Amino acid sequence: MFKTGDKLVLISALVFVGWLYGQFWFSDGRGDFAQITIDGKEQQLVSLAENKILEMRGKTGVSELEINDGRIRFKHSPCPNQICVHAGWLEHGGEFAACLPNHVAVEIVANNTLFDSINF
Amino acid sequence: MKKIIGLLLISLLLCACSDPKQEVHKYSFFAFGTIIELTISGVEKSLADQAAGELETDFERMHKDWHAWNPGPLVTINEHLARGEAAPVSEDLMPLLIKAKQLALISGGTFNPAIGGLLELWGYHGDDPPTRPPEKETIEDYLKHIPDLADVEISDGLVRTDNSSVQFDLGGFAKGYGIDRAIDHLKALGIENAIVNAGGDLKVIGQRYDRPWRIGIRNPRKAGVMASLDVNDGESVFTSGDYERYFIYEGKRYHHILDPRTGYPASDFISVTIITEDAALADAAATAVFVAGIKDWQLVADRMGLNKVMVVEKNGVIHMTPEMKPRMQMVVETINVQDR
Numbered sequence: 001m002f003k004t005g006d007k008l009v010l011i012s013a014l015v016f017v018g019w020l021y022g023q024f025w026f027s028d029g030r031g032d033f034a035q036i037t038i039d040g041k042e043q044q045l046v047s048l049a050e051n052k053i054l055e056m057r058g059k060t061g062v063s064e065l066e067i068n069d070g071r072i073r074f075k076h077s078p079c080p081n082q083i084c085v086h087a088g089w090l091e092h093g094g095e096f097a098a099c100l101p102n103h104v105a106v107e108i109v110a111n112n113t114l115f116d117s118i119n120f
Numbered sequence: 121m122k123k124i125i126g127l128l129l130i131s132l133l134l135c136a137c138s139d140p141k142q143e144v145h146k147y148s149f150f151a152f153g154t155i156i157e158l159t160i161s162g163v164e165k166s167l168a169d170q171a172a173g174e175l176e177t178d179f180e181r182m183h184k185d186w187h188a189w190n191p192g193p194l195v196t197i198n199e200h201l202a203r204g205e206a207a208p209v210s211e212d213l214m215p216l217l218i219k220a221k222q223l224a225l226i227s228g229g230t231f232n233p234a235i236g237g238l239l240e241l242w243g244y245h246g247d248d249p250p251t252r253p254p255e256k257e258t259i260e261d262y263l264k265h266i267p268d269l270a271d272v273e274i275s276d277g278l279v280r281t282d283n284s285s286v287q288f289d290l291g292g293f294a295k296g297y298g299i300d301r302a303i304d305h306l307k308a309l310g311i312e313n314a315i316v317n318a319g320g321d322l323k324v325i326g327q328r329y330d331r332p333w334r335i336g337i338r339n340p341r342k343a344g345v346m347a348s349l350d351v352n353d354g355e356s357v358f359t360s361g362d363y364e365r366y367f368i369y370e371g372k373r374y375h376h377i378l379d380p381r382t383g384y385p386a387s388d389f390i391s392v393t394i395i396t397e398d399a400a401l402a403d404a405a406a407t408a409v410f411v412a413g414i415k416d417w418q419l420v421a422d423r424m425g426l427n428k429v430m431v432v433e434k435n436g437v438i439h440m441t442p443e444m445k446p447r448m449q450m451v452v453e454t455i456n457v458q459d460r
Contacts, residue, residue, distance in 0.1 A: 040149035040176075073343075080248045081365065088343030094336060095344070098155045101247070105148055105155055116144070116159055116328060118345065119357045119393070120320035120338035120364075 034072045034090070036065070037105040045109065048072060048091075058102030065106060077102055094118055142329045147172040151179035152298060154319030160306075161328050162313040171309050175302050175316070182298045185212060188236050188289040189245040197279060198236060198287045206280035217274050220293055223404040224269035226424050230416070231408035232380040234267035236287030244376055245289075249367045253374055259383035266380060296358065296403025299323045303399075315351075320364075321406075323356040323399045337448075340391040340432055348449040349395075356399040360406035361391035379411045388413035388433065395428035395447065 002010070033045050038058055046054065046067070053075065054065040061078030071091040074084040079101040087097035093110025096118050145168035147158040156179055160168040185193050193210055200207030209217060220233040236245070241258055243250030267286040272279060290297075295318050302316045303323050313326030315333055324333045332352065336345035340361050351357060362375035362385070379386040392410040394402045405424045412420040414433065418441075421429045427443040440448065 037148050103150050115336040116333050117315045117317045117322055117335045118338055119322055119335050119359050
């Protein structure tokens with residue numbers, strides 16, 4: 001009834017639908033990107049796919065951001081309280097940390113964002 | 121072939137025509153001594169941009185007017201009170217001080233907006249964190265004249281008291297009051313769906329275009345969130361935690377939520393979360409319930425008219441009121457949740 005080509009088309013369509021199903025229903029909201037805001041104005045989107053260290057110059061100095069295994073954190077920051085560093089790794093959509101004295105903020109952006117905002 | 125290309129072009133055009141009402145606009149800016157995050161849904165981007173700009177100006181002005189130690193209207197009031205004089209209060213500050221007094225009285229003093237002197241002794245009136253606690257005797261001396269809002273009279277454009285140690289510090293409450301104002305401003309602009317988050321505390325109106333606004337509550341001890349929560353139209357969610365501002369001295373952790381009864385940081389809880397509509401009440405109540413501790417937290421919550429309260433003890437045990445429990449979707453399984 002079906003030719004080989006038809007079968008191939010059907011199978012690839014089914015695999016594609018299955019993949020879409022998984023993407024939309026079982027995605028854990030892990031982010032692909034982080035949005036970095038400096039002084040509330042300058043914004044940049046960085047991919048979390050590649051492990052690296054970013055140096056962001058803020059109001060009082062340089063905040064060092066580390067990207068590792070799809071996550072990002074403040075590794076060092078020139079602030080007295082170190083609240084940003086203590087916030088630890090961010091990986092899910094909507095997760096957020098900021099160095100207030102240095103005016104540097106980081107938020108995870110995911111297509112399927114788990115949270116619209118974070119309370120702390 | 122031409123037909124196929126034509127169809128592809130048409131489908132591309134269709135993709136570009138997404139409904140602007142189904143977009144979420146996000147803004148973040150540094151104001152009010154913290155980071156403000158604004159999330160807006162259901163309006164064109166131009167209106168959302170305008171709202172973000174106006175709110176930034178609002179928050180900057182409130183920060184300047186209500187600051188507890190940088191020169192400004194509140195500092196001028198405190199200078200008068202320290203000299204034992206009646207202090208004139210501007211029309212803008214009057215409702216703020218009246219509400220602060222009301223909340224202090226119903227909290228039974230666990231929320232005390234007049235302990236600016238104690239916060240200063242601890243070194244919290246500055247941009248750098250303290251390095252060591254004050255001497256025991258210094259705190260004991262301060263407690264002999266502990267400010268009580270019942271002794272403060274606010275009327276006829278004046279605030280007066282016989283206790284010269286009354287020094288207003290609205291840190292435990294101004295953020296909530298400011299968020300209420302910001303939400304009112306958004307409504308006046310015709311925005312019906314938004315979240316205003318100031319340094320982790322927030323209030324929502326409406327919902328996202330397709331579902332209720334959903335927020336995560338950060339784990340007080342680890343990275344990530346401990347619970348997820350759908351927030352209803354008009355609700356505020358406030359958390360006070362010992363992890364926000366603190367310093368370590370000789371291996372001991374000292375945080376900024378001071379118990380006016382002892383003069384030291386309140387020691388039973390690591391975080392307290394409140395859901396209620398009035399953001400100013402939620403802000404003061406998160407402090408009051410935190411200070412009340414394991415023995416009195418339910419009593420203080422009742423006095424302040426709160427029924428959605430979650431407290432986390434130092435050992436990780438979580439207590440929730442019956443109305444709070446169905447709202448929280450816990451995402452940490454290791455924490456022991458107990459009924460009220």
